[in-house]
Amino acid sequence: MAIVSSAAVSGSGVPARRPASPAEPAPRLLDASAQPGDGADRDTGVGSDLPQREDSLRPRRLAEYIGQRELKQVLGIAIEATRSRGDALDHVLLYGPPGLGKTTMALVLAEELGVRCRITSAPALERPRDIVGLLVNLQPRELLFIDEIHRLNRVAEEILYPAMEDCRLDLTVGKGTTARTRSLEIAPFTLVGATTRAGALSSPLRDRFGLIQRLEFYDLGDLQAIVARAAGLLELQLDAEAALEVARRCRGTPRIANRLLRRVRDVAAVRGHGAIGQQLVAESLSLHRVDARGLDASDRRLLTLLLDGHGGGPVGLDTLAAALGEDPTTLETVVEPYLLQLGFLQRTPRGRIATDAAREHLGWDAAA
Numbered sequence: 001m002a003i004v005s006s007a008a009v010s011g012s013g014v015p016a017r018r019p020a021s022p023a024e025p026a027p028r029l030l031d032a033s034a035q036p037g038d039g040a041d042r043d044t045g046v047g048s049d050l051p052q053r054e055d056s057l058r059p060r061r062l063a064e065y066i067g068q069r070e071l072k073q074v075l076g077i078a079i080e081a082t083r084s085r086g087d088a089l090d091h092v093l094l095y096g097p098p099g100l101g102k103t104t105m106a107l108v109l110a111e112e113l114g115v116r117c118r119i120t121s122a123p124a125l126e127r128p129r130d131i132v133g134l135l136v137n138l139q140p141r142e143l144l145f146i147d148e149i150h151r152l153n154r155v156a157e158e159i160l161y162p163a164m165e166d167c168r169l170d171l172t173v174g175k176g177t178t179a180r181t182r183s184l185e186i187a188p189f190t191l192v193g194a195t196t197r198a199g200a201l202s203s204p205l206r207d208r209f210g211l212i213q214r215l216e217f218y219d220l221g222d223l224q225a226i227v228a229r230a231a232g233l234l235e236l237q238l239d240a241e242a243a244l245e246v247a248r249r250c251r252g253t254p255r256i257a258n259r260l261l262r263r264v265r266d267v268a269a270v271r272g273h274g275a276i277g278q279q280l281v282a283e284s285l286s287l288h289r290v291d292a293r294g295l296d297a298s299d300r301r302l303l304t305l306l307l308d309g310h311g312g313g314p315v316g317l318d319t320l321a322a323a324l325g326e327d328p329t330t331l332e333t334v335v336e337p338y339l340l341q342l343g344f345l346q347r348t349p350r351g352r353i354a355t356d357a358a359r360e361h362l363g364w365d366a367a368a
């Protein structure tokens, strides 16, 4: 499993098909499936955003992917149509809260199409040569996955436009009055963009995706099935009630479910439990301060601040973030979505409000 370096861009701005020199670090990039279907490591965790532990539990095929029915249906049709035409799949934008399986779905798409998936993230594409290097090295029909695509800089975005539309790079060669634009043909490819903030994408970029799909929080039944599958892969004896207890506490998010399952496994190992039941799950996760609805310390601090400090709100996002010592974007994209989903929080034009359901959950008198 190799970390693939980008092709370098020559001094004139023309990309050369050679690896970047050691003096010029390549953008963080993962060659996610060296040979499709060969079972090769898709993820070393070295220099990548994909921890190996997480990768070992990922579904590899669409049929193994639990939940997200509409997404699977839409992509299943697109895959079949693409296969029958022999084309590259249309560009795909996946958006939604973190941990719901955007990267996993990109890897599944590559596996289904029998092509490689190159994985990078927008902050790693700082210089024009980073994105150019990636694009010129793509083989026909390969996938390029760009995480956090809303963070792409303008120059990189503008390089992407003709690449996405016409498989063409428009490169400037030379400087000042002698500068010329040269076009370079590249292989037809599929860009899979992922973002937690679809609204932060520029409309010219968003409009170039043929498929735009939101990933939703998973329901309890799907989460229970995901936990049971992961338990099987980890060779744990976990009964159905125990799987449901993990499902209740994972904020609708498979990545968190798998993380919690590993914490339960630790407690079971230390206490010498072979079989894991609901009680052990509840105890283990309470120990980690994850409550019966999956709220953690950050959630409780947010709700307590609203209820205790501001009579339930409304309070502006920036005020809340400053009081909690959190970054407003993290609060908005990571902490709040699950509280909104539970109906514990409301966003209003005047700020955030903690609901009666939140009061009740935290053991406050709802009428107070």
Ligand code: ADE
Binding pocket: 057, 058, 059, 064, 065, 066, 067, 101, 104, 226, 229, 254, 255
């Ligand atoms: N593991 C993480 N996400 C999953 C999913 N959607 N289906 C099956 N296993 C998973």
